[in-house]
Amino acid sequence: MKKKVMIINKVISKNNLKKDNNNYIVELENVSEEFNMGSSVINALDNVSLKIKRGEFLSIIGTSGSGKSTLLNVVGGLLKPTIGKVIVEGIDISTYSDNEMANYRKNMVGFVFQSFNLIPTLTALENVEYPMIFSGISRAERLNRSEEILEKLGLHDRLKHNPTELSGGEQQRVSIARAIINEPEIILADEPTGNLDSKTGKGIMDVLKTINEEMGRTLIVVTHDIYISYYSDRRVYLSDGEIEKIEEVKV
Amino acid sequence: MKFSDLIRIVIKNLKRMKLRTALTVIGVIVGTAAIVTLVGIGIGFQKSITSQFESVGLVKSIQVYPQKLARAMGPIHGTKPTEAEEVPLDDKVIKEISEIEGVEGICPLITLTGAKLQISNYISQASTVGANDDMLKQLDIEFGEKFKETDLRYIIVGSDINKTFYDINTEKSVDEIELLGQKGRIIIEQYSSEGGTSITKFPVIVVGILEQSYPDYDLSIFVPIELAERLLKASKGKSFALREGEYTAIQVFSESVEKVDSIVEKINEMGFNVMSMEQILGTISTIFTILTGVLGALGAVALFVAAIGIVNTLVMSIYERFREIGIMKAVGASNSDINKIFLYEAGAIGFMGGVFGVITGYIFGKGLSAIASYFIQTSTSEGLTTFSGLNLFEVPFWLFFGAILFAILLGIIAGVYPARRAARLDPIDALRHE
Numbered sequence: 069m070k071k072k073v074m075i076i077n078k079v080i081s082k083n084n085l086k087k088d089n090n091n092y093i094v095e096l097e098n099v100s101e102e103f104n105m106g107s108s109v110i111n112a113l114d115n116v117s118l119k120i121k122r123g124e125f126l127s128i129i130g131t132s133g134s135g136k137s138t139l140l141n142v143v144g145g146l147l148k149p150t151i152g153k154v155i156v157e158g159i160d161i162s163t164y165s166d167n168e169m170a171n172y173r174k175n176m177v178g179f180v181f182q183s184f185n186l187i188p189t190l191t192a193l194e195n196v197e198y199p200m201i202f203s204g205i206s207r208a209e210r211l212n213r214s215e216e217i218l219e220k221l222g223l224h225d226r227l228k229h230n231p232t233e234l235s236g237g238e239q240q241r242v243s244i245a246r247a248i249i250n251e252p253e254i255i256l257a258d259e260p261t262g263n264l265d266s267k268t269g270k271g272i273m274d275v276l277k278t279i280n281e282e283m284g285r286t287l288i289v290v291t292h293d294i295y296i297s298y299y300s301d302r303r304v305y306l307s308d309g310e311i312e313k314i315e316e317v318k319v
Numbered sequence: 320m321k322f323s324d325l326i327r328i329v330i331k332n333l334k335r336m337k338l339r340t341a342l343t344v345i346g347v348i349v350g351t352a353a354i355v356t357l358v359g360i361g362i363g364f365q366k367s368i369t370s371q372f373e374s375v376g377l378v379k380s381i382q383v384y385p386q387k388l389a390r391a392m393g394p395i396h397g398t399k400p401t402e403a404e405e406v407p408l409d410d411k412v413i414k415e416i417s418e419i420e421g422v423e424g425i426c427p428l429i430t431l432t433g434a435k436l437q438i439s440n441y442i443s444q445a446s447t448v449g450a451n452d453d454m455l456k457q458l459d460i461e462f463g464e465k466f467k468e469t470d471l472r473y474i475i476v477g478s479d480i481n482k483t484f485y486d487i488n489t490e491k492s493v494d495e496i497e498l499l500g501q502k503g504r505i506i507i508e509q510y511s512s513e514g515g516t517s518i519t520k521f522p523v524i525v526v527g528i529l530e531q532s533y534p535d536y537d538l539s540i541f542v543p544i545e546l547a548e549r550l551l552k553a554s555k556g557k558s559f560a561l562r563e564g565e566y567t568a569i570q571v572f573s574e575s576v577e578k579v580d581s582i583v584e585k586i587n588e589m590g591f592n593v594m595s596m597e598q599i600l601g602t603i604s605t606i607f608t609i610l611t612g613v614l615g616a617l618g619a620v621a622l623f624v625a626a627i628g629i630v631n632t633l634v635m636s637i638y639e640r641f642r643e644i645g646i647m648k649a650v651g652a653s654n655s656d657i658n659k660i661f662l663y664e665a666g667a668i669g670f671m672g673g674v675f676g677v678i679t680g681y682i683f684g685k686g687l688s689a690i691a692s693y694f695i696q697t698s699t700s701e702g703l704t705t706f707s708g709l710n711l712f713e714v715p716f717w718l719f720f721g722a723i724l725f726a727i728l729l730g731i732i733a734g735v736y737p738a739r740r741a742a743r744l745d746p747i748d749a750l751r752h753e
């Protein structure tokens with residue numbers, strides 16, 4: 069009971085903060101990411117600076133190969149920038165050790181992938197439960213929480229199904245459940261509708277939008293589809309690893 | 320990560336690659352079984368041989384020889400070359416030795432191989448041993464009773480003597496004959512240099528039969544020491560080299576195994592050469608310990624090969640679980656979480672192989688032991704029944720648990736490299752992998 073009250077308080081304070089333009093949860097300062105491919109060097113990100121507000125829904129748009137996924141992975145702590153700072157809640161995570169990075173991914177961010185990336189040998193319930201194993205949460209609580217979230221996402225009759233027995237939309241909802249199970253501040257979605265038909269895709273975007281609005285989580289969605297970006301508050305245009313422009317989305 | 324979750328994940332992973340896990344485990348089973356079987360046989364042999372000696376109290380006996388004779392027999396442990404004149408083994412020496420702390424009894428060692436025991440029409444050529452009261456104390460009677468060393472007509476025989484007789488007329492060996500209470504005689508034939516033969520006969524009565532102990536005793540005839548001296552004189556005639564009251568060897572009986580060493584030392588200081596069963600057993604034990612070690616090393620080689628199998632299996636599973644490892648890292652698994660999962664998988668393979676290997680090795684060793692003792696029994700049915708029901712295989716507790724622990728340890732060591740590789744996977748590479 070106590071915990072729920074706390075969560076509600078958190079949400080309220082976040083909604084308040086959302087209006088405060090000076091509160092940034094993520095700040096990228098002159099971030100470059102270079103990949104060595106044999107003798108040539110690929111500049112996946114080229115001197116990118118970007119400030120993301122707490123509770124904001126940001127979309128990143130660009131053609132294939134423009135560096136969108138790389139940007140998301142840098143924010144998500146899967147990738148360290150070659151140059152530059154990635155400041156999250158005031159701390160530069162690019163200086164983190166492997167262990168600190170793992171902790172950061174466990175507690176601060178949740179990933180949603182284009183290809184779902186569910187573990188094929190585990191059921192929907194077990195997939196959602198999985199991140200909590202590394203947080204040392206008891207099995208009983210894990211199963212309770214996973215079940216609760218899956219039910220909220222309309223998957224109460226799919227708990228024991230393996231990913232292969234689920235439709236694309238169902239799989240993506242399972243992976244969204246997995247992304248938010250540890251209650252991270254930031255949710256990162258890399259073309260979450262890329263493998264879905266447009267109707268199902270819309271459903272997924274609605275789920276993400278709800279999580280952003282009702283739970284107050286910061287949401288970053290990468291897409292090459294301009295229509296998806298209409299769900300977001302701001303959109304960032306990326307081209308050849310550089311930010312072309314940033315614009316507010318008008319409703 | 321909680322330990323229970325770690326175990327759950329490990330079991331799930333091993334189940335997922337059932338066939339490969341099974342094959343890898345079989346490798347460990349073979350290695351562990353080899354260790355248990357080979358080392359168990361080494362230990363079993365050592366135990367059964369030493370217990371043969373210990374059971375008859377032989378470890379408590381010490382043989383004493385004069386310096387010269389001992390040297391002629393070759394180097395013996397404890398030989399101290401002295402410039403001093405050779406000290407003869409006589410009654411004075413016997414008295415001196417009997418006063419050493421820990422000496423329970425003493426008996427001159429007189430063994431005749433040329434004497435024959437005749438009972439009615441049957442003759443045995445088993446060796447004849449002189450025994451005084453001290454020596455008789457060391458023997459256990461099964462039927463009848465012991466003699467006093469002064470009863471020159473009484474003898475006792477080993478438990479298998481009744482199988483050593485042949486018929487005087489047909490010269491064929493006879494089946495077991497009844498000996499207890501029988502009258503007979505001991506015959507000595509002496510060939511003189513002129514070509515003539517003189518025969519001496521001593522009348523005797525069999526008053527006792529010994530319990531089965533060890534082959535040498537089971538096949539000996541024990542006569543009073545004075546009779547043995549007379550028999551010896553009769554067989555050697557004038558050429559008898561030793562002077563009156565001197566012996567070629569004497570046997571000393573210690574109160575306990577622990578006192579053997581100090582007694583041996585004191586007799587050595589007196590200028591005699593000493594051979595004790597305990598020393599010999601010590602040497603046998605050392606040889607067997609080395610042999611057991613070599614056998615164990617052979618088994619360890621098999622287990623080492625199995626460890627390479629574990630490395631291979633786990634490295635292959637890294638490739639299969641490439642993407643999964645990336646997902647685990649993306650949702651917050653640390654390098655050490657992944658490292659642990661792989662290490663425990665390796666350890667679990669070692670554990671399963673160890674447990675089943677010990678069981679397999681035990682069954683295999685027992686089987687070999689049964690076959691071996693069957694063959695020993697059938698091939699020695701004429702006499703050495705001592706070896707029947709012999710346990711040539713023994714797995715002590717330390718070997719049982721040691722082998723399992725060793726298999727687990729080796730598994731974990733084999734897991735170090737794959738676990739490290741899995742833990743260090745770049746999550747980006749792993750997630751991009753299709």
Ligand SMILES: Nc1ncnc2c1ncn2[C@@H]1O[C@H](COP(=O)(O)OP(=O)(O)O)[C@@H](O)[C@H]1O
Pocket residue numbers: 103104105110111112130131132133134135136137138139747748
């Ligand atoms: N791990 C990597 N190794 C080498 N090159 C990479 C790697 N990740 C991305 N790239 C390259 O960096 C550029 C940007 O890739 P990415 O961020 O995936 O683009 P997008 O998601 O916009 O399609 C591409 O040219 C891609 O080939």
Ligand SMILES: [Mg+2]
Pocket residue numbers: 136137138258
């Ligand atoms: Mg991409």
